[in-house]
Amino acid sequence: MNEIKFDLSDENPVSSNVASFSALASELELSIPDYQRPYVWEIKQTRMLLKDIENTKDGALLGSIILHKTENKADDGKTIYEVIDGQQRLTTIKLILMASLNNHNNLKELLEKYNNYLKDVSFFHKISQDNIKTNYEYIKNYLSNEDKASKFLEKLEKTQFIIVATTNADDAFIFFDNTNSKGKKIENYDLIKAFHLQAMQERHKDLQNANARYFESVINADKYNINDFLNKILNFTRKIIKQEHERTKWRSDDLIFDEFCKENLLGQSSCDYGIISDFANGVEFFDYFRKFYEILKIIRQTDFYQKLNHLDGTGYLQKALCMCMVVFMDRFKSGNFDKMMRFATRIIYANRLTYQSVRWESTMGSSEKIIKTIFLNNYESRIYEILDEIARECYLYEQIEIAKNPIDGGKRGDYKELCKDYLNEEFKKYGILGHFLGEQNGAN
Known part of the structure; x- marks a missing residue:
């Protein structure tokens, strides 16, 4: 088992290691923050991960994990690292360990060293709970044979990850991959939501979950229109008024993270300029989003607007x-x-x-x-x-x-x-x- 060491300091806020899953899970205290998107993997992605691990040889690489080193400590004194990218894979591996343990008593000793892996993680989103239940049952059936499960776990332990750690949460978002090579595309609204929920941690903890729940309820009800709302309506309109638009770029939504996630170092409220307002990270963004999203809903519900639909x-x-x-x-x-x-x-x-x-x-x-x-x-x-x-x-x-x-x-x-x-x-x-x-x- 290779030891994980991050050379992190004020002068060097980013460090990386290549480490086995065995080292990652047993040495680091990992936490998935509440502001992260739900656990969205379905059987398709779970099956692909299982096959990737099963087909690995000599500890093949299984992608990157991006972590934010916090000031918080676990009960055993270990530093807590928040998972910024990789939560879908790491959560699925947790399900693999649980299914193996519950299936096979003879593997209990092998799995004991991973008892603290993601031990305090909770999922309040219904979509997460449903996917966890479905994937757990699939994995349990997939590894129902004890010999197969034992060989699978040996390969899992040797599987390698590129682990990037940073002391600066903003740097973590810069490294945040927009697409997991074997997973589902991370939407721009997920990045924007995570940025502002993370910014609320110190000053607005009580509002964090409430805003996360509201945002997820909107996505669940209107998933296919949220990127259009942020980009084609809010972003374009802001750029028109500020005279920053270029029509050749209007078909792309690559720049909306930059538009809605500008760093406000003081975290202080600014003047309200309506649709082109800037906002202190966190609370003001969610107020802004809610206000204009509710306006849009009213517009779309009018009879006059509905008559134009088929044209x-x-x-x-x-x-x-x-x-x-x-x-x-x-x-x-x-x-x-x-x-x-x-x-x-x-x-x-x-x-x-x-x-x-x-x-x-x-x-x-x-x-x-x-x-x-x-x-x-x-x-x-x-x-x-x-x-x-x-x-x-x-x-x-x-x-x-x-x-x-x-x-x-x-x-x-x-x-x-x-x-x-x-x-x-x-x-x-x-x-x-x-x-x-x-x-x-x-x-x-």
Whole structure:
């Protein structure tokens, strides 16, 4: 068994070792902090890990483990290391040890030295509990033969890991792999959540679990929309207002960690600038997330928004509409929601009428104009004056484009019908210039 030694100091805050699982599990006091994402591995990933260990020879490498050395001590005086990356593999190995012990009394002596491995780890997420139960039963069946289990454990003990330890939690996140080679992709929202929950540890411990539970409940209910919410709506909108956006980068969500996880060394609150606010690490971010996520839910639940669903196969138009309405509802809490919703639709959806397919650049260009108009004006009446001018520009644009390419079915034709039957009547109620449909001026 190779001994693990980390050469850590103020001058050298990062150190690494290559060590066997036997050394890792018996020498280090490991803890999985509450701010980590749930245990999400399913049988597919568990089976792959079992096969990888079973097929190893002479202690082959099984990936990296990233640890944060804390100031806390365990009951036996050992320093506690928090697992920043590797918790899915390490938790699954804990299940392997438990299943082997419960299956085979003859292996008890072999496994005694690992009694303290992840001994105090608890999982309050239901998704974690369900996956642990399922994977435990799978492993128990997989290692039901005692001879097979004994040989498997011998290989597990020799399996090697690259262990990176740091005294600085921020450095640990820098090293945090976005993808486990044999596991599930770690989503950006998991990294953002972990960053801010970790920042709350010293000053807001009572709020940590509450915010973790809220965030996980949102992910469980709306998993496939969270990255879109953070990137396509909040991140894009912030960059538009701050004039930091480049449209060529708008399709990527690689930069949202940098946008939402800027270090606030003093941890002090800053002024509230609405959607472009910065926030002290932790509490203010979760307040910010909750506020804008709840606004978005309201927008999506409106009948008007729902009627537009089938006209936007790409999702670009509705995302652009949401960006505008999120800014409006934040800036003008008692503003005329219905009127603004229709004004934004009138302008953003102009290209649905004039093109068979949605053009991302023109859609984002339209939303930029609306977002800047809303954010930079203090009077709602002035915003409508500016948007009316933009709507008239759209009307002239539609005339020119439809003259060149008459409406001829497809989704563009569907949108024409919706305009005739519903939208232009809705625009008329609020004094908004409707879409140009062609036949209004004698065109075919």
